Amino acid sequence: MGVILVTSRSFSDGDVDLVERAAVAGHRILRGPAHHDLDELRVLLHGADAWIAGTGPVTGAHLAAAPRLKIIARYGVGTEAVDLAAARSRGIPVSNTPGANADAVADHAVGLMLASLRFVPDGDRRVRAGDWGVRRGRELGAATVGIVGFGRIGQGVAKRLSGFGSRILAADPFLPAEVVRAAGAVPTGLDELFETADLISLHAPGGQLLVDAGRLARMRRGSVIVNTARGDLIDEAAVADALHDGILAGYAADTLDGDTAAKNSPLLADALADRVIVTPHLGAQTTQAVDNMGSLSLDDVIAVLKGSEPRFPVTAP
Structure with missing residues (x-):
């Protein structure tokens, strides 16, 4: 045995x-x-x-x-x-x-996109406090969505977004352009993607910094980032600054750098609670x-x- x-x-x-x-x-x-x-x-x-x-x-x-x-x-x-x-x-x-778990994570990524664009968690909190004032959101189908990392999960996200009518860009140095196009996305360089997309969804391997102050400064004002990949892909302090400054309208993630040890993350600040959504590794939990x-x-x-x-x-x- x-x-x-x-x-x-x-x-x-x-x-x-x-x-x-x-x-x-x-x-x-x-x-x-x-x-x-x-x-x-x-x-x-x-x-x-x-x-x-x-x-x-x-x-x-x-x-x-x-x-x-x-x-x-x-x-x-x-x-x-x-x-x-x-x-x-x-x-x-x-x-x-x-x-x-590719389908499960792709579902969760799109769910976080919708929750962030339509202020779903913040709306729930405000109603429970007796505040029925509305915040005007944006439609996913009207957004240009940039997908960073176009493997099984990234392609699953693109497939789901096709039903919304979003314009989809994809950056992946390991995939030929024809494969990206066949999966319904426009092959795009990473820097161009950050400068062009209204919403960016991260699906790249960990161990690399993709979202830093420099890339954030070049993003379209009012953009949203969704991260269902790894916490170390982003500079959390730089993302928090971009949220405070209005460069980012929202950040939604299924992870933080260090996870449970990250209780002091700047992204968990009370002042950002209306713009930040964090879930505890729910992506693969179906x-x-x-x-x-x-x-x-x-x-x-x-x-x-x-x-x-x-x-x-x-x-x-």
């Missing part, structure tokens, strides 16, 4: 009983903390044959504490928190779940996405423990 360490909070929390599926395959699920604190994980890692890892860090020190580990299956897409080189040096394959991510990660774990290759391997740089 193999021991599968799971440190994703939502694993097997959908309609599919993945714990039972693992048991049928002859394996036992062992739960661990999602933050991946090594002191708390050390004993669990020591006996683990496989690790279905959440968003916490997976370092060389974690791997050194796991002498039996045969695979790390990232529950999700991003692998920037995983030390891929350390895994490769130990001969441990790393997999992820590409596309498993029953369908949870089932997809769990099933794909578990399938790769079972395959490797049987001596096969994972279906969705991640190659170390």
